[in-house]
Amino acid sequence: MAFCLSQTSPTRWKYISEGGATIVFSYNGPHHPVLTGKVLRLRKAPREGHWPPQDENPDLTVAFQQNVISRLLDPSYLPDLQTIPLQAEWVDALSIYHESFRPRERRGISVIDRSRHTGVLAPDLIGGLSCAVEVKPKWGFLPNCRHLSPESKPIKTRTCRTCMHAHLKKTEGVNAAMQFCPLDLFSGSKVRLECAIEGLWNSWIQSNGSINNLRIFSHGKIVLPSDVGHRVSQMTALKRILGVGANLASVVARNPLFVR
Ligand SMILES: O=P(O)(O)O[C@@H]1[C@@H](OP(=O)(O)O)[C@H](OP(=O)(O)O)[C@H](O)[C@H](OP(=O)(O)O)[C@H]1OP(=O)(O)O
């Protein structure tokens, strides 16, 4: 790639969101042959404490997609990811400019990892689409009982990790997708798949969009159930978008949906 990110002003990037490991910005500047329609994904590091030097801890996002995910999904369904060099001073300027846009609870514990030499460019899967649906399915398997203690075996071979975490969150007063089980989503059974999507949908409605397992965007802006009221309070809307009955791969191919 013949250009440097440092040729773009940090003000030409827009903070989109972040998870535990990655912070995401979308390009918001004048037309650029490489950057228009793209997001920049940068790894984060703990605000306090130590972490391994970058050389010992490379960003495995691209390798993971190439070596693992592409064996599970037809590569034509996968977003085009490009590794891009980072300049530490530019990353510093980007961090300073965007710090105030980050949620307070994230700011307290993490920063952009300025020791990284590369970031990842990916298609903007939210901003450019009239409607995008983001599903965070979580862990779609039960643990192998060889690794379980006799005490935990009975419960952990029947109840998945996500359902247990949802239960714990509820007891702590935190909104969680109580009716959603990822084992249903990945089961391959039409009935269970519908049950999982219905559970996601109901949790989305009941929590007024505050669960992170299902998020809906319109022209890049998050849509909350309270924004749209009764017009989308019908299961049929999401069923139509997700194409219930199809497997997730073909759903991804047909719809503006992504699974993280
Ligand atoms: O442990 P969980 O189930 O709460 O999941 C964590 C997620 O919390 P969630 O419940 O989805 O809000 C958490 O998500 P958020 O930070 O809440 O967006 C991360 O995905 C975390 O993974 P990692 O530490 O970034 O590799 C997730 O940790 P792992 O599931 O990878 O251990």
Ligand SMILES: Nc1ncnc2c1ncn2[C@@H]1O[C@H](COP(=O)(O)OP(=O)(O)OP(=O)(O)O)[C@@H](O)[C@H]1O
């Ligand atoms: N290519 C993309 N286009 C648009 N938005 C994106 C893109 N990639 C990520 N995002 C947004 O940024 C958020 C954080 O990204 P992502 O889930 O990859 O971070 P993470 O740190 O890996 O997550 P986790 O907390 O699960 O570990 C996503 O929830 C999504 O809303």
